[in-house]
Amino acid sequence: MAINMRVRGLYLIKLVFSCLLIAVFCGGVASIYYYIESNQLMNKELKQRHEGMLEQVRDNIDFKLENAIQSLFTLKSSSELLNYSRSNGEDGYVNTQVYNRLRAHFAVFSRLGYEIDVLRRGAQTVITPEYTVGVDKYLAERGLDANVVLQKLSAMTSSQTLNVYNLQTWKTESKTSGVDEVNLVFTLKENGVVNVYYFISFKNSTLFPQGGNDSYSLSIGDEVVVSKGASAADSVSAGNGAYTLASKRLPNWIVSYLPEVPVSSAEAKQLKIKSVLVALITIVVGAVFAVAIAYMTYRPVRRTLRQVIGDSLNEQASLAESQDEFGMIRNITNTIRRSNQELSTELHRYREPLRGKLLRDLITGVLSKDDAAKQLLQMNMKHLLDVPVCVALLHLSDEYGGFMIDHQIIEGLETLIGNETEAAPGAEWVKIDANRQALLLFDPEDIDVPAMLQRIIHEVHRAYPIRMTVALGNQADSVEDAVMSYHSALRVMEQLMPMNRKHLLTEQDLEKAGATGFYYPLDLEKNLINAAVSRNEHEVRHILQSLVGRFDFDHMDRSSFHQFMYAMQSTVYRIAQQLNCSMEELFQEESPIKGLEQCRSSEQLIEALMLVFVQIFEASDRKSKSLDHLLTDSMLQFVHTQYVRDISLQDLAQHVKMSPNYISFMFKANVGQNFKDYLNSYRVAQAKLLMEEGGCTVNDIAARVGCNNTNTFIRIFKKEEGLSPGQFIARKFRQAE
CATH class of the missing domain: 3.30.450.20 (PAS domain)
Structure with a gap:
């Protein structure tokens, strides 16, 4: 710490020395000016005397x-x-x-x-x-x-x-x-x-x-x-x-x-003595002001230094000891800049290229045909306008059914798929979300698409501990119509993947399942998923009654009932995706959907289904509380580490990437105090620890706990403790005696 204190004061020494030089220069100028003016006045008086x-x-x-x-x-x-x-x-x-x-x-x-x-x-x-x-x-x-x-x-x-x-x-x-x-x-x-x-x-x-x-x-x-x-x-x-x-x-x-001499030697000597006195007085007064100005100028530098470095000056000992405070700040700034550059480079690695974004917006229907054509021309992709295309939708999950796939595995998949599609006339890899990727295959008539996809699935399962399911959509006539192929693949995946263990799913598989299966409208399923995610039990029951009422439960054959169970399984699976949970997190024991086979009436089926959704509600509540706990810990950790800075609710919201209004509500709900009151209380608690250690002035303590204005710190301290910082220190001193 001694080394850093020396570094910390080096700029102050330079500043004081510079101000003193200015004071000496001003003193010399004032002395010379006084000497010239006085000499001229004396010569004028002497001339008048001689003329008289x-x-x-x-x-x-x-x-x-x-x-x-x-x-x-x-x-x-x-x-x-x-x-x-x-x-x-x-x-x-x-x-x-x-x-x-x-x-x-x-x-x-x-x-x-x-x-x-x-x-x-x-x-x-x-x-x-x-x-x-x-x-x-x-x-x-x-x-x-x-x-x-x-x-x-x-x-x-x-x-x-x-x-x-x-x-x-x-x-x-x-x-x-x-x-x-x-x-x-x-x-x-x-x-x-x-x-x-x-x-x-x-x-x-x-x-x-x-x-x-x-x-x-x-x-x-x-x-x-x-x-x-x-x-x-x-x-x-x-x-x-x-x-x-x-x-x-x-x-x-x-x-x-x-005259014998224009100016007597006695008068000249006296004038020189007065000029020297003027210089000394000016230099002394200027030195006092110089030191005061130097400290006033240094104060924001010191405050900035404390905000940048905080109390962990020992961690900065590796910085050049011969440098002053600005040198330290410059080095820290360079370190931060390098870190930002590294972070920017890292982000750039995972940033989706504009080409991929264009294709994703195209196949998901965000872009109209006219806008798609314009942007394809701007991106030098004119050659894709009139080319047939087929979209294969890839769903990735880990070996336990979870959805968090390491980005290194994703990079490996891109390389592997790129190698497998080299023989194809054209292929584009587009990220849809964290677990789904889209593979656009151009001119698919020239290759055996299912065989190529089977090889890709085999290589992926052999190289990585993940499960990949591929849904192949119908072929579109051009890239502008790729949205039709994408929705075809999406429909195949959503309807077949929950009830089919195959890794490659096609429209033909969906047609076979539809011939004997249970019809489950997508809009009704969407409403059911939204009601489950929002934990609206009344709406869930209403939708289930409407769903079960669409068929005659007493005369349903066993194959149709199994299709209904698979449809429910698929819906629950998508609810788990919305809640960012695995099936194991939703159901701590075996899934209760299997118990639906024991139902003998529509009423029993509805109640059994409600039991499934109640367990989903409970899992969602546990997840929410866990997230609230993590959010609270993150917010408190931010306050405890950043209180030495001038932080605000906006800074906290940016840190946790949520809106300020929501963060204000969550902070009060989970901590029991609003953000400002808690921050002030924590600052006062830290200030009391510094006062007990001793050796710091009230101004220093205020700066070290993040209060740039000493009067504001005194007011907060008095509000929290009932007495001013000076009174608190005096009381501690009396107790120690």
Whole structure:
């Protein structure tokens, strides 16, 4: 059993493993999706933060630039600067006034991070808020070539009212302050003439945020004016992800910003940790659901397995141990299929060919002449249409007078008769019923039919322990009229075989018997047989009175009376056939028909005959009870072996090959309960045995006794025992303690 339990759980292991793989895959997909979505969201937030940072830097630069320009226009409008722009030569007084004016604004300049210096066109001295200095020295302190700068200044003749020129396209370190600066020169027209140059120097530390490794740059057009760290403008040109923004005050001023890293390592690490957690949580939850789904999926497989194999798993140990449940079911199905094929082959061996069925329907009168002709043409038997035919009816019984002949003997007879009829122009062997066969002989005029039949009878009696009687009918002109020959043979057999011990009977024998015999109408005999089989004593007596009243019993000669006895013997014989009984089963002692000779009047004859039929009634009743007992045993055996399946009354009826209504009546009559109640009671009894053994849940017990629904099992159990299965188990446990 351990081996089979391992086999039984192999498919479940595969199922759980497959579901777990799906859960792991889904967890990985969920983790990757979460990582991508979160990374995109974080990058979006980071971009917004960087863009906000760049806007602050741009606004700071615009604010300083706006203040510088406002200061520039304020200075330009002052009387000191107006006098300075109009003076000629080096006027110390005017220069001092300009110096004082610039000095007055120095605190504001310093606080805002810039400085304004002035130079009059043609002058040799630059005036700053701190001192006055020569032009050459002023420019040299800023690392500029005086000749180049002065040449550029002299060329400043722009028509614009305000013009800004960048005198420094690279970073320089002021020799006086020691800090990086950006130096710009502004020109303002007065009366259409540029007389004064305004030098504005912005300190880098006031333009960009300090600290950190982020890079900033300020460009005018395509020219980088100043930068902090790596040139962000170069990164923009190279497409390296720097952010850019134009100045609101001067649109050709471009501020660039390049973060140190797009995403901080701490944020990236945290995102990875969260993604791993999402994967683990998804896998754990998915694993729980996977196991639950696997067991739910496996449940019908387990139920099917139990229904197919039942509790006899040890009998299946020969199946491949490495296979799973479906492998076991597949092997069992293949075994069943092979058995069905073998059964089909076996049935095919004993199935009557269509050719034989056609001939049987033809000679027994089931087919009309027109239908017979059509079907003979369809079966390629056209050559038999216009051929004379003679039918010989063969009656077989065992050496004790019984009617059950082994099918192997029948096959042997077919072979033997086939060998004997090889010389005949044509012969067909047709089965009529279990004990009678018909032999159709075509063109019988060319052979000695009685002699051939005598040889067949002799060979049969010599080879097999059976008794065969052959009745030969009159010859018919064609196979379409074979029904006449068959009925002729049937009449000979029915009337002569009970009273004649000959093995070959013919119409001539019937004529001889009819010349001196007793006339017994077939319809009257048929009615008598039906009344006897149905055990209708009143009808039997009525028919016997009518039969005996047909002749004068007091003046009947001995030969005629013997014919009457033979006729009664024949009728009783046919009744035995209808009841499927032998003469020994009908009459346990010697047949009472022989006692008819002692009768001296019609009344005594009728009573003696009724005594015969009473014994037939009693034998029929014994047979019926015996059959009822066998039927009951068969029905109970079916329930006891198949209760683990979901069986119904229809299944039982198919098993015993009877109608469901009749089986329902017989089951209740012989068992005392209807089928459903008995099945439920038996299932509950088996369930109680399993509960006493222990080790099984209520669900398992329900499945093992054929209840697919546990709630239905609980309801049936409570109805039978008065308490639920759980209460029953608990009571057993308390009793055991």
